[in-house]
Amino acid sequence: MPASEFDIIQRYFREGAGRISAAQAERVRCGIGDDCAVLSLPAGDEMLLSVDTLVESVHFPANYSPQLLARRALAVCVSDLAASGASPMAFTLALTLPAVDEDWLAAFSSSLADAAAEFGMILVGGDTTRGPLCLSLQVMGSAPAGQALLRSGAQVGDAIFVSGHLGDANAALAFLNTESSELLPSQRELLARYHAPVPRLALGQKLRNLATAAIDISDGLVADLGHILKASGVAGVIRLSDLPISAALAEHGGSIDSALSGGDDYELCFTAPASRRAEVVALAQTLNVALTEIGSIQAGSGLRCFDAQNNVYTPVGGYQHF
Amino acid sequence: MPASEFDIIQRYFREGAGRISAAQAERVRCGIGDDCAVLSLPAGDEMLLSVDTLVESVHFPANYSPQLLARRALAVCVSDLAASGASPMAFTLALTLPAVDEDWLAAFSSSLADAAAEFGMILVGGDTTRGPLCLSLQVMGSAPAGQALLRSGAQVGDAIFVSGHLGDANAALAFLNTESSELLPSQRELLARYHAPVPRLALGQKLRNLATAAIDISDGLVADLGHILKASGVAGVIRLSDLPISAALAEHGGSIDSALSGGDDYELCFTAPASRRAEVVALAQTLNVALTEIGSIQAGSGLRCFDAQNNVYTPVGGYQHF
Structure with a gap:
């Protein structure tokens, strides 16, 4: 695939980055398009993060709707932030695609932007590669130091x-x-x-x-x-x-x-x-x-x-x- | 594959987490094994992060040595932190494997632990799924607020x-x-x-x-x-x-x-x-x-x-x- 198609993909995913609140924008000092994204944490907060991979035919059906896939993938990953008591912040997407299909990308990226807005997340970086359809999302959130919910605190009674x-x-x-x-x-x-x-x-x-x-x-x-x-x-x-x-x-x-x-x-x-x-x-x-x-x-x-x-x-x- | 093999994979990757300095351990409030990892940033620092995906036969040769693959994958990803002027901190690994091959996992995870120690990184989370061999690494580092190197600052002269x-x-x-x-x-x-x-x-x-x-x-x-x-x-x-x-x-x-x-x-x-x-x-x-x-x-x-x-x-x- 020519470089112009790589640019197309980047363009699809940058659009969702505009639909954020001023408070959120303040936390993202640098988003998509540089070597690293730069995030600023609220004072006294710790960063919580989780990564989830979804492979076609394993975690979602073959030929699954790109709209449903985008929302479901982000929801599944954000659920780990919820379980830890985090306030959502930003996420990255590593997307492996068998080919550049503009209809698919338009539907997927638009749904992803909607889901990001729904959950209060900003897409700050990612990577696109060619291969069997697979998504790896990493979500990041924050919580006051020491207040993250863990699995290990259950007490008798x-x-x-x-x-x-x-x-x-x-x-x-x-x-x-x-x-x-x-x-x-x-x-x-x-x-x-x-x-x-x-x-x-x-x-x-x-x-x-x-x-x-x-x-x-x-x-x-x-x-x-x-x-x-x-x-x-x-x-x-x-x-x-x-x-x-x-x-x-x-x-x-x-x-x-x-x-x-x-x-x-x-x-x-x-x-x-x-x-x-x-x-x-x-x-x-x-x-x-x-x-x-x-x-x-x-x-x-x-x-x-x-x-x-x-x-x-x-x-x-x-x-x-x- | 039975659940016990999933446990095997987790075990391989937890071992590398022990080889970290006290200063590094202080930054990782919760590592592998909970819904989220919890990271603490040095006061006044921002978090820098980058994600890279490597697909077999696209980004590395088929049947590539697992030792070389682990080190190269982390190095390639950490290079983005270097380019941004970040101090390395932690990383996550989303690993998609066609099957559980214990020899391969032993070689890969041991080399990954060595590379992590070499670069000053700690593995804090990840996800393992079944599918064509593919790695998605997200690296995280920190830099004093406002000091991250960007692509956008070059000046005439x-x-x-x-x-x-x-x-x-x-x-x-x-x-x-x-x-x-x-x-x-x-x-x-x-x-x-x-x-x-x-x-x-x-x-x-x-x-x-x-x-x-x-x-x-x-x-x-x-x-x-x-x-x-x-x-x-x-x-x-x-x-x-x-x-x-x-x-x-x-x-x-x-x-x-x-x-x-x-x-x-x-x-x-x-x-x-x-x-x-x-x-x-x-x-x-x-x-x-x-x-x-x-x-x-x-x-x-x-x-x-x-x-x-x-x-x-x-x-x-x-x-x-x-």
Whole structure:
């Protein structure tokens, strides 16, 4: 491909950089187009960062809509900032493309700019290469020093909470390739949860001084809560009857396994002292987001799930990266 | 691949995190293994960052040695920090692998840890996915606020300098697949320049208050100096007889085109006021690195090259990204 096509790509991605607030612009001393981007942190803040790679046919379907891909890729990555309690700031995009397709690039970059504006992020740099379709995004945010939420702070006696509903996105995998006109309204609802996850940014920031540990549910509740338990050196108990299941998911059955082991929801799972339960309830009202207590932290290791009859339930495994 | 192999990969990359100084550790509040890494900047500093993707058979040969790949990938990326005058800090790695090959991972991760220690970097996060071999590295460094070197500061009357020698790595492409035993000593020297580029970190940092603009030469002098000229809104004139050509490259002929348009050297090209020429000479002695004045900045646009007879020379184009 000639150099002019490389320039085309750069042009597509620079446009989104204009739609930022003055406060954000102040933080980006140099954006796209130099050897390095230059970011300025608020005084007393630390920088939080996370990187996610999405490969075609592995993390998203082949021939996936470029609009949906751009928004979903950024949302998935920003969700890590949410889980850490970060205020979003900027991101970079390493984009590998099989060929320069201007229609694809126009749709992708315009959707990416919309998503960036939605999440309060600025694209500050990147790299474009030729190869099988693959995106690597690194997101950066900030939080007051020492206030980032980690996986390792859960304490015996804490209550375990999750935001929103679990299992919706996983259930949508079954009809990802079905024509929209053939879907029931409830199926369309589940599908939207897969295509357009909402990173819980406001929740994460409010949890800075309330949660003892947090993670976003990308690989399924069992796997991700498992990371908190392992990092914190504690055990967890959850009650299946308390898992928040949407009406749409309930309609489609198999909801417990989907809620326990299905990935792609990008809700937050967090722990907080049981004595501060009322603050979590108040926060749910303030933010207008469901926050459901699903269990508790105990001494020991591992996760046990109990059904309504108090029998141990063994969930099927969560998403495996390889 | 089962989850245990994902764990294997994580284990390989955590090991390198132990070989850091106390001062570096102080900057990394949270490294590999949480939703986000947490970095603390020195007071008054800005964060500088850059991302580079390397795809097999595009940016490095198929079946390339994992030792060489790891060091070269990090060096290439760190070179952007050097060009911006940053002090290196931390990096993330998004690694896409066709399969889990433990021998390959052991060699790659050990070489990456060595390179990280050499450049003063800490691996703080990453992502591993399955797919065609591809690496995306993001490097982060810091510099005192307002002191980052940009491409846009060149002024009419500035002198143009380059570090080291030009064209060596490009010339090595001709015998990249030749058995080492069949190579002349000079060919081995050129090959080493391709395999193991040295990012000019110390030079970049010393140039913070001396250079008006800087870039690293990854795509060839003509292309990269062209970026400075365009970003600064000026023209450049270079004298071919002044280009620093190594004895090894001279032996292999075609040196002028290689020096003008060959990529992969990762030397710095920078501009500085002609009145501060003596400081550049002194800096070359302090750092024991060749710094050669090759031309000057003039009013206008574009780059002109003159040969020893003062005739205009039209170089062949530099590396194209697509």
